[in-house]
Amino acid sequence: MTTSTEPVVAADGLPLKRSLARALRRQKIRALLLIAPLLLFIVLTFLVPIGNMLLRSVDNAIVEETIPRTVEALRGWDEAGDVPPGEDVFEALYADMLIATDAKRHTRLGSRLNYESSGMSSLFRKTNERRLGRFELEQPLAPQFEDIDEDWITLETWRVIKSNSDPVTAGYFLAAMDLRATPTGIEPVSDLQAIYVKLFVRTMILSVTITAMCFLLGYPIAWILANLPSRSANMLLILVLLPFWTSLLVRTSAWKVLLQQQGVINDLLVWVGVLADDNRLAMINNATGTVIAMTHILLPFMILPLYSVMKTISPTYLRAAKSLGATDWTAFWRVYFPQSVPGIGAGAILVFILAIGYYITPELVGGTDGTFISNRIYYHISSSLNWGLAAALATILLAMVLALYWVYDRLVGIDNVKLG
Amino acid sequence: MADTPANDGFVTFDRVQKSYDGEALVVKDLNLSIGKGEFLTMLGPSGSGKTTCLMMLAGFESATHGEIKLDGVSINNIPPHKRGIGMVFQNYALFPHMTVAENLAFPLEVRKMGKSEREMKVKRALDMVQMGEFGGRRPAQLSGGQQQRIALARALVFDAELVLMDEPLGALDKQLREHMQFEIKHLHEQLGITVVYVTHDQGEALTMSDRVAVFNDGRIQQLAPPEDLYERPENSFVAQFIGENNTLAGTVERIIDGVAEVRLSSGEIINAEPVNVSQPGESTLISIRPERVEIDHTRLPADAHLIDAEVLEWIYMGDIFRTRLRVAGNDQFVIKSRNSGDQRKLVPGERIKIGWAPGDARALEVTE
Known part of the structure; x- marks a missing residue:
């Protein structure tokens, strides 16, 4: 009899546990093969979509991917103040928008930001390739953006862009709970919007x-x-x-x-x-x-x-x-x-x-x-x-x-x- | 079926009939009187009506005709929960979601008994079946024998004077069953309760009962104390059903002074006690218990009848030897002899003479 502290050994001297595992391996593999189709099916049709959904509820990479230079330039801007961003931000925006309009991605960003603040969709749609082409680059860019839409120089617009510049956002979850983020913190949306x-x-x-x-x-x-x-x-x-x-x-x-x-x-x-x-x-x-x-x-x-x-x-x-x-x-x-x-x-x-x-x-x-x-x-x-x-x-x-x-x-x- | 004088009719069935489908009677004209403190067993093959009788007494089935009285009062229209009859079920029916103590307290709770009195009674009932330490367990954590004891305690805890038991030992193994038989018997003696016990196990019936009612085909075939039932069966069914039995077919030649002369099919004439044959010329089955047949002629009385037999099989069974013989054309004739040390081993093919005392051969009617 072996004592309980020593591992029990099989007849060939190997630990009994390992011998047993080896003996059962074939059975295990067979069982795994039997359930493999279902497992694959569940992973593909159930786990992946659920994971995808969970990611999508916080995913906000579109802003950073579409206007990366603007996001970078906005880091220096104080959204709690009452001054719109400086010329450097507009230069970055111009460069980003040129690429984005060329790839026709600017409207998608507009739709995305429209969930946060209505009017953003049309703002981005207006800022199209043709309008950007007529910009005079020697002149300050801010007024020229203002010419397209005066929303470009309002604080609200830039606050929305800045608060959504992280690739991960709690915005969807806040919206789903009838809340919204403001520079002063999280507050409930108006009663009319709360559903x-x-x-x-x-x-x-x-x-x-x-x-x-x-x-x-x-x-x-x-x-x-x-x-x-x-x-x-x-x-x-x-x-x-x-x-x-x-x-x-x-x-x-x-x-x-x-x-x-x-x-x-x-x-x-x-x-x-x-x-x-x-x-x-x-x-x-x-x-x-x-x-x-x-x-x-x-x-x-x-x-x-x-x-x-x-x-x-x-x-x-x-x-x-x-x-x-x-x-x-x-x-x-x-x-x-x-x-x-x-x-x-x-x-x-x-x-x-x-x-x-x-x-x-x-x-x-x-x-x-x-x-x-x-x-x-x-x-x-x-x-x-x-x-x-x-x-x-x-x-x-x-x-x-x-x-x-x-x-x-x-x-x-x-x-x-x-x-x- | 006359009652013994001691019976005061604590429970009486008066011309009770029961039919489930309106076509066939499961219980046919049952008359039975059970005395106070008696242990009465209803014994019979399945479908003989014994369980139906018990269920009618408990109140779960209603009698189609006739009256059932408990302590002189008709209980036909009293619902089961007001009858105050304890019952032990075949599979115990312990409530699985309650502990043992809660199971036992249940009948006391529904009787609105106070907590302290309840606890005292539960403890006493548990001690009575030697299960005092198991109050906190769940029924599923107990062995079959332990569950059986708890079921017994639960049927007794509310001081029922009448306790019904429906094949309570059927699920136990042989050894435990025999042990529990004695325990139930002792509890019955100690508490002075009346017990009506249903079983199809004749050994159980003989061991435990004051009287046994043998049921077949919806009727009581014989109601008698165990000894009478075994020694003096009144008809072929009882003789066959209780214990092992050898039968020899024959015809009654004549009956003189309470002794029937019967001509066996082999032509031999033997004497037997006429039980329910009365006419010469009547066909009869002679019934002889295997253990009453002797090989050793010195142990037989002088008037014993000797008959030729051929040994067919000899089996060593430990405490007894079992020998199968061919006697008067019947090759299933069995004798049991005690392993007494001087018994000799019989060899198949050997021809011997066997015999029995004339009173041990009983001439019974022929059943189809």
Whole structure:
């Protein structure tokens, strides 16, 4: 017998650990080869884009790359003062712009800076190759830039350029939280412009509501499914999955038909006499519509984990509790419910994470007060083309989900999540 | 099935019937009276209706017809949680999300018992099953035998006078099972509780019970103390089901003074005790226990019947020898002889004469 301090040795004198590793190497390589396609797929389609998005949310290299000399010259300028930059900056700007306009990159920089301050886009567009060609180089350049647009000699313009001259910026994140950087520090944007915090809060509240609704509606169904004989349970399970066979778009549009003011439900209520004709309920194109339609769509994701966990809870536990003197309710609450918590955890996490990033349904039935942050992200990606802001919003969303996941782990324990 | 005079009918089943599907009766006309403090076992093959009877008593199944009384009061319409009957389940049904102590405190909590009294009772119940130190553990951290003890303690902790046990030892290995049988029996004696015990293990039933009710096909086939059940089975089913049994087919020639003369299929005539045969000419199965058959003729009474046998197989089993013989055309005739040192080894092919006391051969009815 070897003592615990000495390494155990195999028959050939090599350390046992190394022998074992060698013996298992073939198996490991084979396992790795089996998962290699999926690994590659995930890296290419999931990790790389996410990393790219995270980088894009802080990436600001465009300013330094497009007008490097200007950025350099601006280092000597005090943006907190009330004097525009000196002639050296304009000389550098002239040199940079000549190259930039030649490469047609100046408008891109204009669009980028326009996110920070409107008007920058047209300023850069105006400063084109033709105008620069007419500059008289013996004369001071500042007035000639002023001739193109008087914004060139305002403090605001140069403050924007200088504050964005770092290759890394917090600007997108500030904007995503309804803040902006000024020479005097970070301050909130005006109430009219502030939308993102409100949207984040709304996304959270609606997602929690949808998760709660799914739980309330799904728990009894899962319970019935788990306690039926397997033949009828399978039949009902198919009904639960039936919505998946229909296109998401069709289902969402069907909700429009049902819920709109001239829709089936309102018509019915008016016909029965519950509602006056001029007092029809607004159930679509608002938060109510989003909650109803998304609860319907996400319900199976709550029912299935609940069902598979409840299936493993033996009915004997309820019998045992009753034989020990518990009423039906006590038996359920003290004995059955705690054992179903892992299923609730799995279902709630699944529904909540799906809901918080949901896009198409809020877009179709959300109206103005039922849209989610993801709709805004989509807007910035496809319409305003402010990918940096979209990336920052998406990063915050990701961080929120991870934070909630962490809180959940702390409260419930992720080991307690079971899918069956 | 007359009750013994000691029975005061603590639990009574009165003409109870049960059907699940409205077509077949699972329990057919059950009449049973269980005395206070009695240990009664319901024994039978699966599907014989014994578990259904237990579930009706516990309140988880309702009787289709008839009345079940507990201490003179009909409990047909009392829900299970108000019956105050302790129950030990087949797989223990310990609540996995509670500690052992919480499991035991559960029945006391739902009875709104104060904390200090609760703790005292839990401790006493745990000590009773020698599990005093395990109060803080989870059921999953206990072995099968330990879980079994906790389940027992939980059924007893709220001072139930009647405790039902549904094959409680089925999941244990043989040694532990035998050990637990004695423990349950001793607890029953100490506490003076009434126990209704369901099992399909006849050894268990014989070891533990005051009386055993043998179920088959929804009916009680025989209700008797273990000794009677083994020594004096009233019909072929009980004779076959309880213990090992040799049967010889034959026809009743005549019955004189409580002794039946039976002609075996081999033509030989032997005497047997008529149990449920009465008419000459009736077909019968003679039932003889393997351990009552002797090879050594000096150990037999003078009126013992001797019969020819051919040894087919001889197996050494440690404490006993098991010999398979061909007797009167039956080549599954088994005898068990004690390993007493002077026993000789029989050789297959050997022809011997075996015999038994006339009272040990019982003439029973022929079942299809």
